[in-house]
Each structure stands twice: as structure tokens, then as C-alpha cells.
Amino acid sequence: MISFLDFEKPIAELEARIAELRATANGSELDIESEIDKLAKKSAAMLAATYAKLTPWQKTQVARHPQRPHFLDYIRLVFTDFVPLAGDRVYGEDAAIVGGLATLDGRKVMVIGHEKGHDTPSRIKHNFGSAKPEGYRKAIRLMEMAAKFGLPVVTLVDTAGAFPGVEAEERGQAEAIARSTEACLALKVPMVAAILGEGGSGGAIAIAAANKVLMLEHAIYSVISPEGASSILWRTPDKAADAATAMKVTAQDLLSLGVIDGVVAEPVGGAHRDPAAAARALADAIGRELAALVVRTPAELVQQREERFLAIGSL
């Protein structure tokens, strides 16, 4: 059962009406199939029309939808033979970032990403996808291992941001993020990053300084959350929708700014309405990027990655 977002209310009402009619039809001789059919078509058209012109703030809500597929869903749906690897060898194991060896359509890779969890116990286990220094240090360790064994790196980004806590600060959250970004830039193997849901600031870029960066159609990627920007720049919590628009957080905006390289189409109504289709589309897009990158030399890969980021802000 899909939970509807506020702006989907008209669609939710139609769906409820259809369900009601179906229940009635089952218990009667009345022929209302054609009526149900008509309503179902109307609902589908409304869904498509709504999702074709989502505002940045609506996309923010879709990107954070509790049923949106997360890292482990993509692992289950399109990766095979996943071997999770744990721990930073310094302090601990941070389940907010999951990583390991995996096969994507026959290609062996190192896959690393944020996992938000899907219910209360798993959300707590994964700290809602907000990683601590040990998560980033694990990512560094896995990236270096990938380079050592010639495996391309695939990162799946989905975080509201790195965890803001006393212990995270004490253990060097800033340093861990800086070193993780540096580790991405140093990779002598291909690296493709995909923003699945939320690309939240430093906590995202730490594993997204890649050769190619993709975004799902309704994902967002931002230097600060729209709520955060609202309270700092507008000095009120009520301007998040304006902030989301002003900061240009959508995949479409970021493609036109040249910050990302491709947008992966989601099923109509968002990835949560058909996770398998979303995962298939993502796997195909990552596969295409990897195929183009694996033929390049290590030096070319490093250089392309450096130039990609040096160009942002240069005249």
C-alpha cells in the first residue's frame, strides 16, 4: 500500500473511490467495470501529469518518501553475489554506509552507499543514513581496496547529511569527509556515483566525487537542506519551498548547470511505485557509464575527474 504525499491528495481520493467501487462490484450483479476502468485511466493520467511537473519542494518530498527504494533495495534488485565488508579498522562499524563486493550485470564492482532503513529498527540500525567518521573511513578503505584489485567503484548516495553529533565531531567528522573526497579523486579505477534520493551536502560529496555523476529523476542534491537554508537565509522555517526552488536542487537543474552527467528516468509516480523498474533503469545507466570508463587508463581517469571539478566555477 502506497502512502500518498500531500500534493497527491486528488490521486489518493480517486484511488479510494476505485477501491470502493471494486468492493461494491464484488458483492453485486452490477456491471461497473467500465466505470472503474474510466476512473483508473483518469487516476493514471493525473499521476503522470502531476509527476511531469513536480516543483522542487515536491521532489524533495518524493526523494524522502519513506517507501522510496534505498541502497539495500537496489542491492537486492539488480546486484548479485553481494559480499558486504564492514568496519573502518580504526574505531567501528557504521551501518549508515554499507559497502562491499558485488556484481552488476556481470561486471564485478565495489559498491558503497548510504542506507537509510525502511522501518524503525532498521532506521535506527542505519542511523537514518547519516554517517559518522567511521562510515567515511570505511568508504575510504573500500575505495582503496577497489583500486588495489582493479574493481570499478559504484556509489549510491542517499543521505540527509553527515551525522551532527558530539562523538562524530570528536572523531573528526570534517577530516573523515575531506579524506573520503580525496580518496574518490585519487582513484585509479573508474568511479560512477548515483544520487538515489537525497544528496545532502558534505555527507554526500564525500562519496560522490566521481568520474560520472547520475541522479534519479526525482532525487535532490544540495549544499544544505531547504529547511536549513530557509532558517538561515530567510530566518524562518516556513520558506523551505522557496529555498528548494532558489537553490536549484533538482536533477534537471543540476544537469543544466553541468554538475551532473545524466538523469535516470523513474517509473511514473516515482521509484517507490515500481522499485524493480527504477532499479533496472539505474543499473542500465550505471552499466553504460562504466563501459565507457573501463577502457580509459588510470591516469586518464584521474585527470578526467580532476578536470571535471576544476571546471566548476572557472570562467
Place this chain on the structure above:
Amino acid sequence: MGAPRTGTGTLKRGNRGRLPDVPETPPHFDGGGVSSTLYLLRLVRTVMSWLSKVRNSLSSLSKRDTPDTLWMKCPSCGEMLFAKDFEANLSVCPKCEHHGRIGTQARFDQLLDAGYTVLATPKVPENPLNFRDTKKYPDRLKAARAANPFPDALTNALGTIEGAKAVLGVQDFKFMGGSMGMAVGEAFVAGAERAIAEKCAYIILTAAGGARMQEGILSLMQMPKTTVATRRLAAAGLPYIVVLTDPTTGGVTASYAMLGDVQIAEPGALIGFAGQRVIQDTIREKLPDGFQRAEYLHAHGMVDMVVHRKDLKGTLATLLGYLARKEVA
């Protein structure tokens, strides 16, 4: 200390009639020898200086044009200080050693030998997002430029530090909170590249609230961009030294500010990734004493040393002596 003052100042509360602190090192420490004579001389000088301060201040009380800028209150201990004394003391409070925030020019003057060259700030696309919050971004930039001597928050100079060549970058908190947008990122890269061309160290003094939100994702992208530059310095075998000053937080801390070969912090500087209010709201507990201050980071292994401003130039010179690239004969 001791120079007669001719300014026009009003005495503010807490100062008039307050006896000066006597110099440190009482005579008995040295068995009453030479140092006790020096101590007496210093004591006399301190008292004279205090008397002249009081006299000058009293004589000026009748005057109307009394600029407030002559006196200032230490933001940390509340001590009333002569602004000129404070500046002469490198903007460090003589009473509590609070290290005040200072501008780019003062930093260059304090750390570089005379005859340095200020490097041009690279131009970048302005207002790429056509951003406006309660004000238009170009209006904020215009106001910041009118109030500051340099066109954005990071300025580099090429010079020497006790004879050792270096490029020194200074981030100025007064310019939009030192925030890192494309201009800061581009200036950082230019500073590092100049250091590579000159085969010398790049030293950066950081100060920033974080990324410049008015440039959205483009400010976030300055994190990997500046990291490309630190990697190139490393590949060239050149020292990259970071001096963390008050305050250094957010995306700046989480990129070039934490990647130095040597990490120095100024005493008391606020240094962190997340803001204290955000942390407080997340954990709902009282933050530990001294949390995210330079000394706290030192105790947690995040910086090599906390260095008093009066010793900073000497420390940098010593480090350059060890780390600077040796010319191949």
C-alpha cells in the same frame, strides 16, 4: 605600551581608577638580582603608562567628538581596551589572551616579510543561480565589497616568511562570513597553483561559516575542487600548511581546512563540521566544555598544535625550514 596618547576618548565603565596589572615575574624569583631591577623599572613604566592613559582620557571628557572606536571591549572577558593597544598586540586581548578576528591585510602584515605581493583574485561567474533570498545575491556581494578591501573572501599573497618563500592565502570572515563560493574555490586553486609554479609552500588561514548558500550546489562542488589543488601540491612535494582561525566550520572544514601536512589552530578558535545549535538540537544534551575549540581538537588529535598569534610567524618559518623543497643541485 608607554607611548603618550593624544586621542580623544571617553572613559567607559570599569576603567577609570582601575589599577593596572603589575608585570609578571616578581623580584624574589631571581634572588633579587638583575631581574628585580628590571622588574622595578617595568613596574614604574606600567604605572606611568596608566597615569598617562587616565590623564589623557580625563582631559578628553569635555570634548564632544569622542569616537567610540577608540575604546573597545574584549568580546571574551569584557575588559575595556584601547583599540590601538589591542591592534598593536596583534588583536589579542592582553588580559585574557582572546584572539580577535582580524582582516586579510593585517594577516599579511603580521606574517609576511615586508615587500610581499598581493595576488589578484580570480574572476568567476557571478550569481550563476540568479539567487535571491530576502535580498538579491548581487546586492549582498556589492555590500560586502563596499565594506571590504578585497573582492571576495579569500585573498593570496606571495612573499617570504623570515626569508622562506611562500604563498599565503587568507580567508576573511568579514566578507559574507568567509563563505566558500566559486570565488573562494577558484582563489584557493590559484594560490596552490602559484605555489607550485614558485616551488614553494601554500599556507592557508581559514575562517568561514561554511559554504556560500547563495551559490547552492556550486559551492558544495568547491569541496572536491579545492581538494584537487591540495593533491597537486602533494604531488609536487610541496608543503601545504593549514592555520585554522576563528571560526572554521562546515564545508570548509570538511575539505581543504583538514588536509594540511601540518594543522595549526589559533587559541580558542571554533573549529567543527556541524554547527553547535544543530548538534544540540540533534542530541538534546548539553555540549561539553570547550567543545569544538582549538584546544579540544588538539586533545582529540585533530590538529598538531595550538599556536599563540605572537608565535605564529616563527612557527611557520620553522616548519618551512623543515618541509620546504630542497633545490636539486
